[in-house]
Amino acid sequence: MSNVDESLEQLLSKASPRPVPDDVATAVAREAVRAEWQAVTGKHRTKKNMVGFAVAATILVAVFSLFNQFRVPDTAMVQVASIQKSFGPIFIVGEQSVLTRADNLEVIHAGQTIVTGEESGIAFAWAEGGSLRFDANTTVEFRDDDSVYLHSGRVYFDSTPSELISGIDVADIGSFKIETKYGVVSHVGTQFMTQLESDELRVSVREGRVAVVGTYYPGTALRGQQLKFSGRQRPVVLDILEYGDAWDWIGRTSPTIDVDGRSAHEFLDWIGRELGRNIEYSDETMEQLARKAILKGRVVDEPAIALRQRMATAAFEWRYEEGTIYVSISE
Amino acid sequence: MAVYLDDKKLIKQLLAGDEPAFERFFEENFARLYRFALVRLSDDPDAAREVAQITLTRAVRKLRTYRAESALFTWLCAICRNETSDWLAKQGRYREHIVLVEDYPEVQAAVDSLQLPEQMSPEHHYRRVELLRLIQVTLDKLPPRYGDVLEWKYIEGHSIKEISGKLDIGDEATQSLLARAKRAFSDVYSTLSNGLDQQLNELAKS
Structure with a gap:
């Protein structure tokens, strides 16, 4: 070996391995770039309203019988959630950081990473109790039975959802944490939304209290507040509405509920919880009527639509007034 | 051209x-x-x-x-x-000053600088850190396979057999690839580290 070779090898041995982007980031980027490439080459024409990577990944057919291809730890196949509703393109990060279409996925195990495409959404029954929802363009890694890691996008968690949503244990709620690059978000009996963009974390609270153990600063938010972390700055607390546009996507992910034999009162409670609004009856008689009115069938529509349809047939009137839905008898 | x-x-x-x-x-x-x-x-x-x-x-x-x-x-x-x-x-951030390096010093000089005693001046410390960073920059400047084989062999310590397996080629082909990669690395690294020295000299004069 020449002196130059020897010197070179010594030099290289002093260096650290080059940093690499993580698997999830690589998978998401690969599909985004692939979609753009396919649009450019005309190989697969995209629809205007579809985001790139989502469209691209539609050509990747999910083969669920080959379950082992998915990233699941060999040692612990811990089921942490089950899917109650999903729409739009859903992906799972597989080996070699490739996104695989997974629209028919039913259960989630610790270690798996789920990515939603444009105009997508998912509702999960969290195994330890609670309803977990993902908005479109969201990437989340299921770490273990009490935490997820939010890479990007928007998630919502309701620790005590309506009993009308089947398959969720509301009696024995375990802990649930959302980890992010800005810190760990945990809650005390609540409904809250966590949104992570490239340079900002926003935690919005509908009910209860949420604490964030931030990378640089801690913070807490109560009902009607939003906690905002940006860079290394101190968190900011803002007053927000608990309903409206920012929350609308949650209604779209509401799982189907079975109302057969349940009262209109229970149905309205579910509506209120999903829409973030209080329910008020015109008087006590009206409330008693709602308790006695028995519904039939299942509700597959999102809450706002279901409210219109069901109330029309129940001879009840209703109106939105800011954060409240007022219910009265039709005249 | x-x-x-x-x-x-x-x-x-x-x-x-x-x-x-x-x-x-x-x-x-x-x-x-x-x-x-x-x-x-x-x-x-x-x-x-x-x-x-x-x-x-x-x-x-x-x-x-x-x-x-x-x-x-x-x-x-x-x-x-x-x-x-x-x-x-x-994002409203100010663009940070990026140090760009070009030109050629000897590889051995770079090695020597990495073996400086612990008590070193800030300039030496900066040079040492930058030279180490330049190794990574150089690996990225090479054709992708060159950078990978050098990293696998000399930084991560994989054997020739393991690298051959990763690349799905024979051991001889891997040896040959490594030899070419080392030559290319030497050229690019010399260029970059020499540029760093020039920059440090200019800073010292100013």
């Missing part, structure tokens, strides 16, 4: 919708662009990932404009540099 025929061929295949060409294009460039952006974005991995992704997305839109007069990765770096600036501007 040099024409980068291999890169030109790859672009042609990409424009024809060739899937393996896309895989190669992405595999060879995403992680390198990520690192290129990372050092310019204060080591923010999320920002670097976003900028690298935007860069490749922009690049595929402009594939037809690539004339192979520079290496494909150089062309991508130019796009990445613009995207990094845009990203910083969008």
